[in-house]
Amino acid sequence: MPSSDSFNVGLVGLGTVGTGVIKMLDQNAGLIAQRAGRPIKIISVTASNKNKDRGVDLSSYEWVDHAQDMCTDDRLDAIVEMVGGSEGFAKDLVEGALKAGKHVVTANKALLAEHGAALAELAESQKVCLAYEAAVAGGIPIIKTLREGLAGNQINSIHGILNGTCNYILTEMRETGRDFSDVLKEAQEKGYAEADPTFDVDGIDAAHKLVLLGALAFGVKPDFKALNITGIRHITAQDIQYADELGYRIKLLGTARREGSSYMQTMEPCLVSKKSALGNVEGVFNAVMTQGDFVDKTMMEGRGAGEGPTASSIVADIIDLAKGNGLPTFGISAKDLKETKWQGPENIVGKCYIHLHVQDDAGVLADITSCLKDQKISIESVIQRGHEDETSGAASVVILTHTARFADVKESVKNIESLKTTINAPTILRVEKL
Amino acid sequence: MPSSDSFNVGLVGLGTVGTGVIKMLDQNAGLIAQRAGRPIKIISVTASNKNKDRGVDLSSYEWVDHAQDMCTDDRLDAIVEMVGGSEGFAKDLVEGALKAGKHVVTANKALLAEHGAALAELAESQKVCLAYEAAVAGGIPIIKTLREGLAGNQINSIHGILNGTCNYILTEMRETGRDFSDVLKEAQEKGYAEADPTFDVDGIDAAHKLVLLGALAFGVKPDFKALNITGIRHITAQDIQYADELGYRIKLLGTARREGSSYMQTMEPCLVSKKSALGNVEGVFNAVMTQGDFVDKTMMEGRGAGEGPTASSIVADIIDLAKGNGLPTFGISAKDLKETKWQGPENIVGKCYIHLHVQDDAGVLADITSCLKDQKISIESVIQRGHEDETSGAASVVILTHTARFADVKESVKNIESLKTTINAPTILRVEKL
Numbered sequence: 039m040p041s042s043d044s045f046n047v048g049l050v051g052l053g054t055v056g057t058g059v060i061k062m063l064d065q066n067a068g069l070i071a072q073r074a075g076r077p078i079k080i081i082s083v084t085a086s087n088k089n090k091d092r093g094v095d096l097s098s099y100e101w102v103d104h105a106q107d108m109c110t111d112d113r114l115d116a117i118v119e120m121v122g123g124s125e126g127f128a129k130d131l132v133e134g135a136l137k138a139g140k141h142v143v144t145a146n147k148a149l150l151a152e153h154g155a156a157l158a159e160l161a162e163s164q165k166v167c168l169a170y171e172a173a174v175a176g177g178i179p180i181i182k183t184l185r186e187g188l189a190g191n192q193i194n195s196i197h198g199i200l201n202g203t204c205n206y207i208l209t210e211m212r213e214t215g216r217d218f219s220d221v222l223k224e225a226q227e228k229g230y231a232e233a234d235p236t237f238d239v240d241g242i243d244a245a246h247k248l249v250l251l252g253a254l255a256f257g258v259k260p261d262f263k264a265l266n267i268t269g270i271r272h273i274t275a276q277d278i279q280y281a282d283e284l285g286y287r288i289k290l291l292g293t294a295r296r297e298g299s300s301y302m303q304t305m306e307p308c309l310v311s312k313k314s315a316l317g318n319v320e321g322v323f324n325a326v327m328t329q330g331d332f333v334d335k336t337m338m339e340g341r342g343a344g345e346g347p348t349a350s351s352i353v354a355d356i357i358d359l360a361k362g363n364g365l366p367t368f369g370i371s372a373k374d375l376k377e378t379k380w381q382g383p384e385n386i387v388g389k390c391y392i393h394l395h396v397q398d399d400a401g402v403l404a405d406i407t408s409c410l411k412d413q414k415i416s417i418e419s420v421i422q423r424g425h426e427d428e429t430s431g432a433a434s435v436v437i438l439t440h441t442a443r444f445a446d447v448k449e450s451v452k453n454i455e456s457l458k459t460t461i462n463a464p465t466i467l468r469v470e471k472l
Numbered sequence: 473m474p475s476s477d478s479f480n481v482g483l484v485g486l487g488t489v490g491t492g493v494i495k496m497l498d499q500n501a502g503l504i505a506q507r508a509g510r511p512i513k514i515i516s517v518t519a520s521n522k523n524k525d526r527g528v529d530l531s532s533y534e535w536v537d538h539a540q541d542m543c544t545d546d547r548l549d550a551i552v553e554m555v556g557g558s559e560g561f562a563k564d565l566v567e568g569a570l571k572a573g574k575h576v577v578t579a580n581k582a583l584l585a586e587h588g589a590a591l592a593e594l595a596e597s598q599k600v601c602l603a604y605e606a607a608v609a610g611g612i613p614i615i616k617t618l619r620e621g622l623a624g625n626q627i628n629s630i631h632g633i634l635n636g637t638c639n640y641i642l643t644e645m646r647e648t649g650r651d652f653s654d655v656l657k658e659a660q661e662k663g664y665a666e667a668d669p670t671f672d673v674d675g676i677d678a679a680h681k682l683v684l685l686g687a688l689a690f691g692v693k694p695d696f697k698a699l700n701i702t703g704i705r706h707i708t709a710q711d712i713q714y715a716d717e718l719g720y721r722i723k724l725l726g727t728a729r730r731e732g733s734s735y736m737q738t739m740e741p742c743l744v745s746k747k748s749a750l751g752n753v754e755g756v757f758n759a760v761m762t763q764g765d766f767v768d769k770t771m772m773e774g775r776g777a778g779e780g781p782t783a784s785s786i787v788a789d790i791i792d793l794a795k796g797n798g799l800p801t802f803g804i805s806a807k808d809l810k811e812t813k814w815q816g817p818e819n820i821v822g823k824c825y826i827h828l829h830v831q832d833d834a835g836v837l838a839d840i841t842s843c844l845k846d847q848k849i850s851i852e853s854v855i856q857r858g859h860e861d862e863t864s865g866a867a868s869v870v871i872l873t874h875t876a877r878f879a880d881v882k883e884s885v886k887n888i889e890s891l892k893t894t895i896n897a898p899t900i901l902r903v904e905k906l
Contacts, residue, residue, distance in 0.1 A: 062766050063623050072691065072804040073623045171621075178769035179621025186797075188621075189507045190496050190787030257506065277660075294632065315773060318752060332496050333611035333784035339749060340770035352766035354625030363620075363797040370506040453580025 043349040043370040044079040045056065045360035047143075048108040050083035051120035051133060054090055055172070057146055058349030060094045063356075066349030070353065074360040078353075105131050109138040116141035116359055117404040118352060136160045136168065141364065143355045145172035145348055151246035154253060154260040155375060156369035167364035169355035175324040177347025178340040179354060184254045185330065185369040193255035195295045197472060198301050201244035201344040202322035204233045204270050204290040206377065208307075209320045210279045212287070218271060240269035241290060245305040248292035249333075251326065252303050254367045256296050258378045260368070266382035277393055277465055280436045281309050282423055286389070287317045291470055293383075304383040309391050314356035315339075316472055327472065328449060384445040389418065389469035391438055391449055395462040397431040402459045406435060409457070413450040416440045432461050444468055478513040482542040482576075483533075483552030484565060486526055489579055489606070492781040492783030493552065494528045497790075498562035504787065508794040509840060512787075513787065515547050519574040537564050543572040550575035550793055552786060558582035560840055570594045570602065575798065577789045578608035579782055583681035588694040589809060590686060592801035599905050601798035603789035608681040609634060609758040611781025612774040613788060618762065619803040620687045625764030627689035629729045631906060635678040636756035636776040637665045642741075643754045646712045646721070653656045664756065674703035675724060679739040682726035686737050687802045690730055692812045694802070700738040700816035711827055711899060713853060714870045715743050718825070725904055726815075740819040742904040743805035743825050749773075761906065818879040823852065823903035825872055826885055829896040833869040836893045840869060843891070850874045866895050878902055 047115055051161055054440065063070065073076040082100040102108055108117050117135040118173050119142060121128045135142045136157065145453055150170050159166040171181045181250040184193065199205050204224065210221045222239065225231035237243045245267045247348065252258040270290050281288050286309035294303040310317045315337050324342025329335050341347040359365065369377055396402050404423065419438040439447060483490055497504065497512055505511040516534040536542055541549050542553050551569040553576060561578055570577045570591065582630040584591065584604050595602040607614045618627065637659065638769065644655045649703045659665035671677045679701045687694040690829050704724050716721050720743035728737040742753045749771050753759040758776025773780040792798065830836050831845055838857065844851065873881060885898050
């Protein structure tokens with residue numbers, strides 16, 4: 039049983055998330071103390087700019103000029119890192135805190151995805167915890183669900199919509215028929231997308247999260263470098279409309295799968311059935327579907343970012359630590375985490391969506407289908423509509439294949455690309471069966 | 473850190489659930505030991521019939537003739553109760569185990585819903601845990617999510633589809649247009665419904681679960697007797713079809729809500745939007761949507777019953793206990809649980825669905841709408857179609873009201889019922905906005 043003494047934290051980083059944590063710990067102090075079995079107390083705070091007005095009163099906390107000084111503050115039980123970044127300041131701080139025997143709570147997915155195995159070992163050797171519920175899917179307690187709620191299961195697969203910005207853009211493109219760059223610009227103006235949207239729209243942010251889920255689910259070392267990542271910049275309003283006609287939505291989808299002792303992970307835009315639960319996750323929402331050997335499919339959906347949801351996850355971690363309910367970073371002892379060779383999506387067998395831009399000459403469809411036939415790929419549906427461009431005679435041909443190995447589809451599309459009738463690069467997307 | 477000694481359990485009840493737990497602990501023993509930090513060992517088992525073939529090998533466990541004897545077995549850390557029932561054997565066993573200082577893991581929603589407050593106090597006084605993840609929504613770790621994952625939030629509302637049998641029947645009625653009794657019979661033949669379906673179709677099973685969620689979410693004593701419960705026997709295929717036309721699905725929905733210091737709970741069939749996440753939960757699946765002050769809406773969906781999913785939740789509880797991560801039964805100290813006066817749905821303001829069976833005489837609609845007008849209830853849609861019955865001249869009139877207080881709608885329908893043109897009892901269902 040925890041003592042009645044307060045559980046003391048220092049907060050590093052006072053942006054949206056840090057401000058949300060202060061508000062939550064203040065506003066819900068009574069019930070949080072009841073649930074934690076003791077009060078949670080913010081002792082000290084720090085951020086890059088001391089004088090910025092953040093809309094919260096900091097006067098009852100000590101301001102620390104150098105975050106590293108928190109590591110040597112004997113009053114602190116945990117340091118909450120809300121700065122971000124896989125190298126430099128955040129990494130030094132987290133390492134310093136763990137080495138000093140303090141628990142760390144963080145929302146830093148990049149740091150964990152790139153240095154998780156080493157940090158897990160460090161935390162374990164110091165008998166402290168590295169908690170990161172807020173790093174994946176915002177307010178959805180998916181880390182706890184995988185690490186504890188489903189702990190009796192062998193997890194076979196994870197599918198996740200893990201980036202709200204991308205899901206918002208794809209939803210907006212579908213609903214309004216507008217193109218990627220147009221919707222991105224609007225999202226930036228509304229504050230749903232960063233000025234530099236690379237991390238979001240190129241799939242890197244979502245990939246960091248997927249790597250953590252995969253490590254947890256399968257008991258393997260997180261391996262960001264081994265992950266196949268494709269973003270959504272090349273998805274057009276046309277693709278979304280064709281997918282819709284075929285009964286699908288396009289989602290930036292993270293997939294991690296275990297087959298015996300072989301592991302596969304990929305982050306890429308995929309077609310998912312409109313009727314599936316994940317296909318109905320729209321706008322800024324995130325969702326994760328897991329499949330376990332006993333529990334079968336479970337899905338969680340909620341807000342993937344923002345002040346309140348992220349604070350909710352950070353405070354949940356703090357409460358767990360205050361209760362003394364700490365767990366190994368990836369659910370099992372760091373020394374038991376397996377080193378694995380991840381596969382990419384090449385060997386996945388499923389349907390594929392192919393969008394070709396062709397010169398609408400006689401025999402063009404015959405040439406295309408012959409390329410597919412060479413790889414023994416059969417066709418489920420074809421959509422071909424008049425001319426896209428009256429002067430050039432360019433037309434779209436959309437093909438939905440029957441199940442085939444993804445690498446074979448890619449190979450046949452490479453052959454189609456070399457036909458003299460093919461204009462522009464084709465788009466190939468996997469259909470993920472959920 | 474837990475010791476490397478095994479965590480020892482005794483299993484009471486070897487039906488579907490008990491068999492599932494044995495299979496899971498056996499099949500996934502390696503990874504469970506990794507995640508629990510120590511092996512989980514079944515020491516002893518018991519059930520009403522020793523000689524039944526359950527398809528699992530029991531030879532390595534001690535058979536105990538009297539379950540109560542497990543309470544005095546010093547080797548046991550926890551007793552797993554999988555018998556069920558709110559009184560008698562199961563209650564005596566759980567009390568006996570707690571009094572003997574043993575942790576209890578149970579799937580017994582009736583026991584917890586009816587005696588939860590007293591049992592929570594007993595467990596706390598004995599410094600042991602009463603864990604019941606399996607009691608609510610099968611494999612969905614919703615107890616853990618509410619008690620830990622969202623612990624920083626003031627929970628404002630819970631909506632749940634908590635009975636797979638009812639959801640299966642309602643889904644099947646919609647998809648096939650068949651009536652309740654017909655689908656129930658088939659469900660019984662398929663094993664989806666019990667021979668005596670009362671607990672399921674009259675909403676009692678779902679109500680037990682809702683009471684536990686409400687207690688956890690709001691930090692109040694579970695109070696089953698205060699719950700308004702309506703089952704699904706009176707829902708017709710016609711109702712489901714009319715609801716569909718109006719853009720809704722009919723679901724047996726549990727609702728618990730906090731408004732300031734006032735609490736409301738109700739279990740009843742409601743109309744929910746076809747486009748809502750809960751509206752899309754079909755067949756035997758369960759789902760729970762929560763709304764917290766910081767995290768906003770979160771939804772979890774999964775299998776609500778069955779060997780694998782229920783075992784998954786029981787084993788997750790056992791792993792938590794083996795790690796030493798026990799928590800108070802309802803998330804806070806039993807002595808802090810508030811006594812509350814629950815409201816029913818009377819004061820809920822929302823749209824309502826009214827299905828009237830009337831004699832199709834001149835002026836009948838004028839009389840009906842005048843009754844509604846008397847209670848200041850305005851109408852959003854009316855569906856009236858020819859004669860249901862050519863000889864009697866009976867017809868259905870379906871009205872969707874604008875938002876109104878539920879009690880006022882009921883009052884006006886009482887007046888409609890007394891009109892001489894009204895045949896049969898009307899059906900009134902709330903539209904729950906999600």
